[in-house]
Amino acid sequence: xxxxxxxxxxxxxxxxxxxxxxxxxxxxxxxxxxxxxxxxxxxxxxxxxxxxxxxxxxxxxxxxxxxxxxxxxxxxxxxxxxxxxxxxxxxxxxxxxxxxxxxxxxxxxxxxxxxxxxxxxxxxxxxxxxxxxxxxxxxxxxxxxxxxxxxxxxxxxxxxxxxxxxxxxxxxxxxxxxxxxxxxxxxxxxxxxxxxxxxxxxxxxxxxxxxxxxxxxxxxxxxxxxx
Numbered sequence: 001x002x003x004x005x006x007x008x009x010x011x012x013x014x015x016x017x018x019x020x021x022x023x024x025x026x027x028x029x030x031x032x033x034x035x036x037x038x039x040x041x042x043x044x045x046x047x048x049x050x051x052x053x054x055x056x057x058x059x060x061x062x063x064x065x066x067x068x069x070x071x072x073x074x075x076x077x078x079x080x081x082x083x084x085x086x087x088x089x090x091x092x093x094x095x096x097x098x099x100x101x102x103x104x105x106x107x108x109x110x111x112x113x114x115x116x117x118x119x120x121x122x123x124x125x126x127x128x129x130x131x132x133x134x135x136x137x138x139x140x141x142x143x144x145x146x147x148x149x150x151x152x153x154x155x156x157x158x159x160x161x162x163x164x165x166x167x168x169x170x171x172x173x174x175x176x177x178x179x180x181x182x183x184x185x186x187x188x189x190x191x192x193x194x195x196x197x198x199x200x201x202x203x204x205x206x207x208x209x210x211x212x213x214x215x216x217x218x219x220x221x222x223x224x225x226x227x
Contacts, residue, residue, distance in 0.1 A: 025112055
């Protein structure tokens with residue numbers, strides 16, 4: 001159940017029985033041959049699946065993240081770090097004001113990690129607020145699946161090639177991971193990574209992707225217990 005499917009009275013009734021909410025933070029950035037909204041589509045698909053199972057409401061998605069290093073790729077839209085921090089704080093302030101005391105953040109983009117520092121400050125502000133941050137690709141279950149299949153996860157490679165992130169055909173060959181050192185500007189990033197993938201297979205068998213999605217789904221169900 002998403003906010004856009006509710007009116008204010010629905011939310012009011014929901015809060016009489018549950019104070020949990022799922023907040024998805026994604027990004028709009030290049031993902032080689034995958035959707036520009038890959039980092040939003042994956043956590044949102046997980047949120048919808050879990051919401052269908054539990055009835056826990058899903059707040060409106062934050063579609064933009066911190067992606068300045070990809071700005072030389074057309075279609076990338078990046079927020080300044082402080083902008084995303086302020087946006088997340090404003091959203092949490094509003095949710096808490098209405099009575100949501102347990103917030104599970106499903107983050108889809110590694111560049112958004114600086115937000116976690118602001119979350120610590122927010123928790124100091126509200127003593128009875130619980131916040132959990134979950135980044136699906138960092139799951140131990142996902143790491144185990146990758147190791148068992150001898151495939152390395154990376155940006156815009158097989159790891160993110162779900163059916164719902166594909167917008168066209170994917171190359172059948174593997175890409176050699178480019179070598180680089182240090183931090184890169186947007187222009188340097190495009191020069192190094194070319195098509196945008198960080199290397200490895202562009203896709204793997206769908207059974208592996210199904211296993212990863214289900215493992216993350218189970219992770220989230222467990223986290224929503226807020227134990």
